[in-house]
Amino acid sequence: MDKGNMKRREFFKISSVAGGGLLLGFSWMTSCKQAKVKAPAAVAEALEMPKQWYEMNAYLKIGENGVVTIYSQNPEIGQNVKTSMPMIVAEELDVDWKNVLVEQAGLNSKAFERQVAGGSQSIRQGWETLRKAGATARQMLITAAASQWEVDPKDCYTENGLIIGPEQKRLSYGDVASAAAELEVPEEVQLKDPKDFKIIGQGKGNVDIDGIITGKPLFGLDTKREGMLYACVVRPPAFGQKLDSFEDSEARKLTGVKDVIRFGDKIAVLADSTYSAMKACRFIEPKYEQDKPAESSIDHDKELKALLEKPATEHKRNDGNTDKAFKEADQVVTRVYEAPFLPHNCLEPMNFFADATGEKVIMHGPIQTPAWARSRAAKILERDESEIEVSMTRMGGGFGRRLYGDFSDEAVEISSLAKAPVQLVFSREDDMTAGTYRPASKYKLEAAIKDDKIVGYRMREAAINRNMFDAIAHFFPAGAIPNLQVSVMKHDSNISTGAWRAPYTNFLAFAEQSFFDELAEIMEVDEVQLRMDLLEQAKEPAEKDEKIEYSPARMQDCIRLVADKAGWGKKGASVHQGISAYYSHNTHVAEVAEVEILDGVPTVKKVYCAVDCGIVINPKGAINQIEGGIIDGIGHAMYGDFSFDKGKPSASNFHSYRLIRNQEAPDIEVYFVKSNIAPTGLGEPSLPPAGGAVANALYKATGKRFYKQPFVKETSILG
Amino acid sequence: MPLYQLTVNNKSLKVEADEDTPLLWVLRDHLNLAGTKYGCGVGQCGACTVHLDGKATRSCLLPISALKAEVTTIEGLSENGDHPVQQAWKEHDVPQCGYCQAGQMMTAASLLKQNPHPSDAEIKEAMNGNICRCGTYLRINQAVKTASKP
Numbered sequence: 001m002d003k004g005n006m007k008r009r010e011f012f013k014i015s016s017v018a019g020g021g022l023l024l025g026f027s028w029m030t031s032c033k034q035a036k037v038k039a040p041a042a043v044a045e046a047l048e049m050p051k052q053w054y055e056m057n058a059y060l061k062i063g064e065n066g067v068v069t070i071y072s073q074n075p076e077i078g079q080n081v082k083t084s085m086p087m088i089v090a091e092e093l094d095v096d097w098k099n100v101l102v103e104q105a106g107l108n109s110k111a112f113e114r115q116v117a118g119g120s121q122s123i124r125q126g127w128e129t130l131r132k133a134g135a136t137a138r139q140m141l142i143t144a145a146a147s148q149w150e151v152d153p154k155d156c157y158t159e160n161g162l163i164i165g166p167e168q169k170r171l172s173y174g175d176v177a178s179a180a181a182e183l184e185v186p187e188e189v190q191l192k193d194p195k196d197f198k199i200i201g202q203g204k205g206n207v208d209i210d211g212i213i214t215g216k217p218l219f220g221l222d223t224k225r226e227g228m229l230y231a232c233v234v235r236p237p238a239f240g241q242k243l244d245s246f247e248d249s250e251a252r253k254l255t256g257v258k259d260v261i262r263f264g265d266k267i268a269v270l271a272d273s274t275y276s277a278m279k280a281c282r283f284i285e286p287k288y289e290q291d292k293p294a295e296s297s298i299d300h301d302k303e304l305k306a307l308l309e310k311p312a313t314e315h316k317r318n319d320g321n322t323d324k325a326f327k328e329a330d331q332v333v334t335r336v337y338e339a340p341f342l343p344h345n346c347l348e349p350m351n352f353f354a355d356a357t358g359e360k361v362i363m364h365g366p367i368q369t370p371a372w373a374r375s376r377a378a379k380i381l382e383r384d385e386s387e388i389e390v391s392m393t394r395m396g397g398g399f400g401r402r403l404y405g406d407f408s409d410e411a412v413e414i415s416s417l418a419k420a421p422v423q424l425v426f427s428r429e430d431d432m433t434a435g436t437y438r439p440a441s442k443y444k445l446e447a448a449i450k451d452d453k454i455v456g457y458r459m460r461e462a463a464i465n466r467n468m469f470d471a472i473a474h475f476f477p478a479g480a481i482p483n484l485q486v487s488v489m490k491h492d493s494n495i496s497t498g499a500w501r502a503p504y505t506n507f508l509a510f511a512e513q514s515f516f517d518e519l520a521e522i523m524e525v526d527e528v529q530l531r532m533d534l535l536e537q538a539k540e541p542a543e544k545d546e547k548i549e550y551s552p553a554r555m556q557d558c559i560r561l562v563a564d565k566a567g568w569g570k571k572g573a574s575v576h577q578g579i580s581a582y583y584s585h586n587t588h589v590a591e592v593a594e595v596e597i598l599d600g601v602p603t604v605k606k607v608y609c610a611v612d613c614g615i616v617i618n619p620k621g622a623i624n625q626i627e628g629g630i631i632d633g634i635g636h637a638m639y640g641d642f643s644f645d646k647g648k649p650s651a652s653n654f655h656s657y658r659l660i661r662n663q664e665a666p667d668i669e670v671y672f673v674k675s676n677i678a679p680t681g682l683g684e685p686s687l688p689p690a691g692g693a694v695a696n697a698l699y700k701a702t703g704k705r706f707y708k709q710p711f712v713k714e715t716s717i718l719g
Numbered sequence: 720m721p722l723y724q725l726t727v728n729n730k731s732l733k734v735e736a737d738e739d740t741p742l743l744w745v746l747r748d749h750l751n752l753a754g755t756k757y758g759c760g761v762g763q764c765g766a767c768t769v770h771l772d773g774k775a776t777r778s779c780l781l782p783i784s785a786l787k788a789e790v791t792t793i794e795g796l797s798e799n800g801d802h803p804v805q806q807a808w809k810e811h812d813v814p815q816c817g818y819c820q821a822g823q824m825m826t827a828a829s830l831l832k833q834n835p836h837p838s839d840a841e842i843k844e845a846m847n848g849n850i851c852r853c854g855t856y857l858r859i860n861q862a863v864k865t866a867s868k869p
């Protein structure tokens with residue numbers, strides 16, 4: 001039983017949406033048409049554009065020539081949902097993928113339930129709905145054909161965009177689209193048997209590929225609109241400061257500068273080009289005063305350490321009797337793991353377009369949470385949400401940063417103050433220093449060992465601003481160890497923090513998987529064996545415990561698969577292997593990293609990865625995500641270093657902040673556990689285990705354990 | 720404001736801009752060639768890579784007044800998106816978010832011009848200056864390899 005998928009949402013009201021859609025159309029559909037969202041060049045060439053479109057429901061329309069447009073509802077941040085979500089619709093519609101065009105849908109809360117890119121949930125939560133969207137339209141097309149032939153729809157079936165009736169009668173979807181669009185939307189529809197899938201499970205290329213390789217303006221930063229001004233903003237350089245006054249006469253003299261406007265503690269410079277706006281910001285002379293405490297990471301370190309030792313005020317999980325287990329233990333192992341703040345560093349810096357001057361407010365740009373952006377804009381402008389149109393561009397990365405619409409708020413506010421359409425642009429320095437950072441955190445992990453068994457386990461989290469999501473407390477090793485306690489403490493800070501790709505688990509997984517590696521060594525068992533044994537013990541408790549989401553059996557399958565593919569324990573003495581396995585975002589992942597000493601430097605050469613994400617929608621995109629997550633995980637574990645001194649960020653650009661580069665990326669082999677279970681997401685799950693796999697392999701290669709990230713700061717041996 | 724005459728993608732163009740304006744912003748804002756990306760502005764990420772007389776160069780650090788060469792951007796790399804590098808990028812489905820990829824492709828195309836059959840190590844070295852925040856490095860290298868085949 002897969003609990004991750006038990007809480008299925010009810011089928012959304014596509015019927016009503018579709019019913020209305022046929023007659024009313026949607027404002028965003030019109031706006032899409034006006035904006036002439038260009039189809040990828042190669043597809044556009046191959047396909048004759050239809051003269052007439054028939055809207056089947058909010059997700060798709062069909063042309064009289066059989067060409068289909070599928071709207072992708074969720075924001076595209078590089079997780080490839082703009083390809084994989086429409087694949088699901090196309091599968092159930094039963095069309096040839098060659099005849100499908102994909103367009104990004106704008107924000108439409110009436111038509112779509114969840115237009116968010118976050119938590120690796122697009123595929124998991126969209127699965128049923130997207131299938132039904134395709135299947136509903138298919139059923140309507142069959143009904144339309146059957147009534148034209150005057151036969152029973154039950155005697156008809158579809159194949160690649162054709163309806164086939166008795167005596168091999170044939171009609172194409174295009175032939176009946178106009179009649180089908182007039183029909184009642186069926187309540188119940190038949191979904192395909194997964195064994196009949198023709199598109200799902202096939203590697204399909206990115207639908208935007210032609211635009212990307214030819215440099216088309218697909219991204220937010222590429223936005224250009226009539227009469228638009230560029231805005232850059234001078235923000236307080238340190239957290240805790242507020243703007244007192246400023247001098248702008250020099251800035252105003254520069255070519256292209258149109259206006260300088262104070263809003264709150266910030267100063268917006270408006271100009272006719274990006275460079276003029278950026279440059280003019282350097283000519284503003286602001287004076288700041290200390291408003292709130294000027295915080296430093298050194299002090300956070302002390303605070304968090306102290307919190308690890310204080311009596312816990314909040315337990316997230318408390319099984320058995322940990323006090324007793326620790327008292328009676330033969331041996332207690334205690335380790336502390338420490339994580340720094342991290343900026344997101346999307347390669348495309350934050351930006352947003354807003355035009356608050358007209359009857360309709362237009363918001364356009366890269367945002368993971370368009371609905372939130374709209375509701376905040378409504379408050380800022382004191383206008384009704386219905387007067388605000390939001391559309392999303394392709395995004396140059398998200399990683400959680402674009403969940404927070406501080407930039408869309410700023411764009412809206414500046415546009416309204418300047419009375420002009422405004423493209424707000426963050427410089428890289430703005431992006432890195434006005435972030436919403438991964439909070440610094442520390443974990444104390446303790447194990448009580450008795451008679452060669454782990455009988456007690458304590459995990460204490462001390463974090464800046466917020467603690468782990470409740471669900472995480474019930475991840476492994478919950479269920480595997482009878483006396484187990486998860487407790488959390490936090491330290492409030494004025495530094496803005498938030499979700500960073502795989503929140504909490506991006507570091508916690510490293511801590512935990514390093515800890516179990518050390519326990520295996522202490523207990524003198526093989527690291528893979530220890531994990532397999534603990535998962536075995538977790539099976540029964542996990543069945544009974546509603547809160548435990550992960551499946552011990554599925555995790556064992558991943559570990560078995562990765563150990564097999566990596567040849568665990570069978571490589572020669574020069575290859576040092578480390579294992580790590582972690583469930584997050586409803587997906588199970590196990591990784592083996594291999595370190596070799598090259599020219600005296602321990603080097604991560606290879607990572608093997610086994611994943612159970614249920615049905616794999618698009619293997620091409622899936623493998624890309626998994627590779628990227630692993631490289632990201634390794635990069636930040638090795639190099640990611642960010643801190644504050646009196647509220648001021650330690651780095652402002654890539655000369656002072658190290659990101660993983662091409663030569664440092666290991667080879668990666670990805671394997672999927674074969675499955676017919678409903679799919680789960682892949683934007684995050686391969687990241688959390690990566691740091692632990694590498695740390696465990698580095699230990700084997702060097703004899704050094706890592707307790708703190710980034711690893712390069714802990715030792716000089718890593719080069 | 721001074722007037723500059725430049726050649727971009729084989730077209731001769733005139734641009735009025737402040738002399739310190741980096742080529743990157745002239746391309747993006749003045750010439751509507753937004754394929755060349757801004758990532759850092761300090762020569763660290765490679766997102767802004769263009770060709771100057773065929774050689775990969777960071778456009779974010781080059782003031783328009785210092786431009787002495789012919790410029791090729793991603794929009795001009797080929798007429799129909801069929802440069803071997805572009806084709807290989809498509810074949811390997813390299814991009815995730817796609818933001819870094821114009822810069823990656825321009826670096827790759829320049830590498831292959833100078834060294835048509837680079838070794839794996841040479842590919843990694845040549846591509847090391849281009850950051851991909853999404854971590855598509857493995858596919859980038861495979862695509863360069865494919866594009867280098869006759």
Ligand code: FES
Nearest residue numbers: 758759760765779
């Ligand atoms: S924008 Fe030029 S190197 Fe980063």
Ligand code: FES
Nearest residue numbers: 817819851852853
């Ligand atoms: S594909 Fe996103 S930065 Fe390279």
